[in-house]
Amino acid sequence: xxxxxxxxLTKNFKEKQALCGLNMTVPVGAIYGFIGENxxxxxxTEKLICGLLAPSGGDIKxxxxxxxxxxxxxxxxxxxxxxxxxxxxxxxxxxxxxAANLGIKxxxxxxxKVLKIVRMEGAASNKFKNCSLGMKQRIGIAMALLGNPNLLxxxxxxxxxxxxxxxxxxxxxxxxxxxxxxxxxxxxxxLGELEKIATHYGIVRxxxxxxxxxxxxxxxxxRTYIALxxxxxxxxxxxxxxxxxxxxxxxxxxIRVYDMTAPEDIVTYLYENGILISEIKTxxxxxxxxxxxxxxxxxxx
Amino acid sequence: MGNTQExxxxxxxxxxxxxxxxxxxxxxxxxxxxxxxFLAIAALIPALIQGTSGMENPQTGEIAASLYSNGWxxxxxxxxxxVVSQIGEYANMxxxxxxxxxMVSIFIGHDYRSGYVKQLFTTxxxxxxxxxxxxxxxAFAMACMCITYLIGGVGAGLLTGAEFxxxxxxxxxxxxxxxxxxxxxxxxxxxxxxxxRRYFGISIAxxxxxxxxxxxxxxAAILGNNSILNIFLYGASVYAxxxxxxxxxxVCLACSLAWTVIYNVLGTRILSKSDVY
Numbered sequence: 001x002x003x004x005x006x007x008x009l010t011k012n013f014k015e016k017q018a019l020c021g022l023n024m025t026v027p028v029g030a031i032y033g034f035i036g037e038n039x040x041x042x043x044x045t046e047k048l049i050c051g052l053l054a055p056s057g058g059d060i061k062x063x064x065x066x067x068x069x070x071x072x073x074x075x076x077x078x079x080x081x082x083x084x085x086x087x088x089x090x091x092x093x094x095x096x097x098x099a100a101n102l103g104i105k106x107x108x109x110x111x112x113k114v115l116k117i118v119r120m121e122g123a124a125s126n127k128f129k130n131c132s133l134g135m136k137q138r139i140g141i142a143m144a145l146l147g148n149p150n151l152l153x154x155x156x157x158x159x160x161x162x163x164x165x166x167x168x169x170x171x172x173x174x175x176x177x178x179x180x181x182x183x184x185x186x187x188x189x190x191l192g193e194l195e196k197i198a199t200h201y202g203i204v205r206x207x208x209x210x211x212x213x214x215x216x217x218x219x220x221x222x223r224t225y226i227a228l229x230x231x232x233x234x235x236x237x238x239x240x241x242x243x244x245x246x247x248x249x250x251x252x253x254x255i256r257v258y259d260m261t262a263p264e265d266i267v268t269y270l271y272e273n274g275i276l277i278s279e280i281k282t283x284x285x286x287x288x289x290x291x292x293x294x295x296x297x298x299x300x301x
Numbered sequence: 302m303g304n305t306q307e308x309x310x311x312x313x314x315x316x317x318x319x320x321x322x323x324x325x326x327x328x329x330x331x332x333x334x335x336x337x338x339f340l341a342i343a344a345l346i347p348a349l350i351q352g353t354s355g356m357e358n359p360q361t362g363e364i365a366a367s368l369y370s371n372g373w374x375x376x377x378x379x380x381x382x383x384v385v386s387q388i389g390e391y392a393n394m395x396x397x398x399x400x401x402x403x404m405v406s407i408f409i410g411h412d413y414r415s416g417y418v419k420q421l422f423t424t425x426x427x428x429x430x431x432x433x434x435x436x437x438x439x440a441f442a443m444a445c446m447c448i449t450y451l452i453g454g455v456g457a458g459l460l461t462g463a464e465f466x467x468x469x470x471x472x473x474x475x476x477x478x479x480x481x482x483x484x485x486x487x488x489x490x491x492x493x494x495x496x497x498r499r500y501f502g503i504s505i506a507x508x509x510x511x512x513x514x515x516x517x518x519x520x521a522a523i524l525g526n527n528s529i530l531n532i533f534l535y536g537a538s539v540y541a542x543x544x545x546x547x548x549x550x551x552v553c554l555a556c557s558l559a560w561t562v563i564y565n566v567l568g569t570r571i572l573s574k575s576d577v578y
Contacts, residue, residue: 050423053576063310070318071310074425080578084416086329093332100324101424103317143420 001064003028003151003183004049009058011044011207018044019207021058026185026200028063028150031177033198034187035291041207042187043081046155049185050078062151074102077149079157083140087129091120091139094128095146102147114142118172134165141172152176154186158193166193173197195287203291205298222290226263227254228280236275243269254279318430322421326438330408336442339404343397343446344453347375350392351457368392372463375454377475377542383521383530394479395514395538397450398486401443402508405490408442409435410501418498418578428572432491432565440487444480451476471545478541478553485534485557486512488564495568498577514538534560 004026011019019041026032036042047053049060051068060067062076085094092111099107115121118138123131131139137157144152154173158166174197176182188194201218203211213221227250230236237255241247246258257266263280270277285293330336350368368388369375376394385391412418421431458465490508497504514535521530530536537556541549 047576047578050419052419052422052578054574065310069310070425070427071312073423074311074313076423078419078423080419080423082416084419086411086415086417089332097325097328098420098424100328101321101421101426103313103321147424 001028002026002061003030003063004032004185005059005061005064006045006049007059009045009048009060010056011041011048011053012056017207019048019056019058022204022207023209024202025212026183026202028183029177029181030183030200031173031198032183032185033191033194033201033287034185034204035191035194035201035287036187036204037295038189040204042204043155044207045204046078046153046185046187047080049153050076050080052080074147075150076153077144077146077151078153078155079137079140079144080153080155083136083143085128085136085139085143088127090125090127091115091131092124094139095124095143098143098146104147110146111142114145117145117175118142119168134161134168137161137165137169138172141169145176150182152182152184152186154184156188157186158188158190166190170197191288191291192286201287203294205295210298211294218287218290219284222285222287223258224260224282224284225256225258226260226266226280226282227256228263228266228277229254230270230275230277232275236270236277239270239273239275240266313425315430318426319433322426322430322434323437326434327441330438330442333408335404335407336445339400339442340445340449342400344449346396346400347394347450347454348457351375351454351463352461369463371467371543372455372458372465373467373472373543375458376451376472377479377545378539379543381526381528381531381540381542383517383524383526383536383539385518385521394447394450394454394476395535397443397446397479398482398514398534398538399509399512401439401446401483401486402490402512403505404442404446405435405439405487406494406501406505406508408439409491409494409498410504413498413578414501416578422577427569428577429565429569431572432488432495432568435491435494436484436488436561436565439491440484443483443487447476447480447483467543471543474545474547474550475541475543478545478550479538481550481553481557482534482538482541483557485537485560488561488568489534492564492568495571532556 002025004024006022006024009019009022022041022045034042044053048055049067051073062072065072095111096107099111104110115124118141120135120138120142123135141157158169161169170193173184177184199215201213202209233255237247237249240255240257244257248256250256263282267277267280374393378390378393382390489511493507494504497507517530517533517535531540531552537553541553
């Protein structure tokens with residue numbers, strides 16, 4: 001069974017078509033990285049999954065049931081943009097209100113438990129408006145975790161967080177999926193962070209899903225390369241370009257030779273042509289570069 | 302964070318869902334200064350009206366004409382006067398519905414401005430539960446305002462020596478009728494706030510507009526004091542006057558209930574068919 005199954009989803013906002021026949025499949029237990037440019041339809045899709053928007057067409061199924069079913073909704077926790085909390089109430093009171101909404105019987109115990117998971121137990125008495133952005137996002141996740149959800153939908157939960165905030169958030173999300181077997185859909189522009197935790201990816205563009213794959217498939221699709229710096233960079237690049245198919249200079253000033261795994265061949269080749277290499281390393285393109293390449297490809301650049 | 306391999310769906314009953322949402326709404330109501338401010342306003346306004354009517358002007362020594370011939374007129378007119386010819390016929394407990402409308406707009410508007418509706422509608426809560434919960438909590442708040450209005454009006458009347466005369470049963474029926482009407486009005490305001498949920502200013506303005514009963518007053522100008530106007534919220538509210546009987550209470554109950562159902566059904570439909578956030 002899939003946690004989410006979306007078929008031909010469309011959403012129109014007056015004249016604008018935000019989603020045009022989007023398909024999406026999220027297996028149970030996955031951490032699904034949902035990627036796309038601004039305005040590509042990520043947030044709209046997540047709001048539709050969460051029931052905040054009414055679809056113009058198509059079908060959304062959560063755990064095999066209509067996403068509007070009250071019983072299936074009880075199994076979904078959401079954090080869309082920022083948590084919707086009353087700013088003058090304490091974190092604890094906001095959490096207790098959400099627990100009341102969900103009809104949780106042992107509310108105090110549950111609230112304490114989820115605050116501990118997101119490492120916010122020490123800030124329960126703080127007023128929500130006095131919390132930092134990182135704390136607010138973690139409170140949002142804690143709220144989403146109330147009621148033992150089987151699916152978490154998180155829209156940009158790490159945006160605006162500092163390095164430490166991102167690390168904590170990452171650890172929290174991994175902890176949730178490992179220890180509580182919860183499926184997570186997470187959208188973010190910070191692809192480097194997403195790459196560290198996601199098991200599946202969905203890339204959306206112009207309101208359509210253009211690619212869905214597992215982390216293993218991404219890994220297999222990501223090209224390996226050898227990056228080097230030499231004394232005569234332009235001549236080295238020209239020489240390498242004559243011999244190898246894809247040679248580029250990256251933003252950090254390295255020459256990249258793609259689909260190569262044997263650096264000794266390059267070292268020998270350049271040495272024979274009188275060029276000394278000052279630094280050489282083998283690497284693999286990451287999600288970010290894969291994504292950029294894919295976008296370029298779709299744009300026909 | 303249940304185990305996905307043992308996924309069990311439990312359908313929370315309507316009462317379970319409503320109880321949870323009502324708990325939140327009543328908690329919010331009692332923990333917001335706005336509620337107490339409106340209770341105070343509801344008490345202060347009739348007290349001011351009672352206190353200032355019939356007061357002596359210290360400079361001229363003239364006594365201002367009293368608005369009311371009977372102290373109970375601060376609650377309701379002697380007979381159902383849909384056509385208003387002077388302010389005293391209008392200035393009674395029906396004013397609570399105007400303040401109440403503003404209070405409901407602020408109360409519901411805050412759900413949208415704070416983004417709290419996201420928390421509500423992403424759970425198992427149904428749109429119907431939301432409409433009912435808001436109607437019940439806001440009706441309760443308006444009923445409380447009716448009571449503080451009564452205390453303020455009668456208290457100030459007693460202090461200023463106003464004459465209270467009339468049949469006790471009729472007066473009680475009028476007060477009960479007005480309180481019952483709170484439900485209908487609360488459902489109207491909830492409905493208006495659902496329609497204008499993205500426009501806080503418009504929702505307050507529309508609540509104020511409908512709360513004044515201007516449409517029914519306008520209709521009464523054409524139809525006269527016609528009892529057919531009792532089918533409307535403002536009409537039934539006016540019908541709860543100092544000559545009320547148990548029938549008046551029943552009319553108020555029927556009108557209030559009917560409009561509560563109508564507005565709840567319409568509001569639920571709008572929320573279900575449109576984007577909530």
